[in-house]
Amino acid sequence: MPQVAASTPAEPLSTDEVVALFRSRWQASYDMQIVTRRRRLYVQVMWAYLEQQSFPLTEDAYRQHLAEVLEVVNRLGEAGAVRDWLQTTKDRPRLGKALSLQLPGEGRLEEFLL
Numbered sequence: 001m002p003q004v005a006a007s008t009p010a011e012p013l014s015t016d017e018v019v020a021l022f023r024s025r026w027q028a029s030y031d032m033q034i035v036t037r038r039r040r041l042y043v044q045v046m047w048a049y050l051e052q053q054s055f056p057l058t059e060d061a062y063r064q065h066l067a068e069v070l071e072v073v074n075r076l077g078e079a080g081a082v083r084d085w086l087q088t089t090k091d092r093p094r095l096g097k098a099l100s101l102q103l104p105g106e107g108r109l110e111e112f113l114l
């Protein structure tokens with residue numbers, strides 16, 4: 001009988017990977033946020049993007065902010081789910097409408113919620 005390999009955790013998401021994914025999918029470096037609603041965490045891809053004249057962050061500040069968001073995603077063990085979602089979602093960020101993915105977190109959300 002063939003052996004089934006044990007599933008391994010997904011590689012952590014990096015800032016460079018996410019920026020490249022945004023640019024290849026939507027031709028812009030979109031903002032990403034972690035949002036808490038009703039004791040649930042969501043990752044959201046916002047409609048604002050780095051290449052906009054009115055975007056409030058420099059490229060360095062944008063990358064630092066994105067790294068902080070990805071730190072939460074990676075620590076929750078949700079890098080694979082977020083990566084798959086970003087690669088396959090049919091939607092795109094539009095003015096006033098962010099893309100949103102609930103993070104299950106498997107019982108670890110308490111350390112991220114105040």
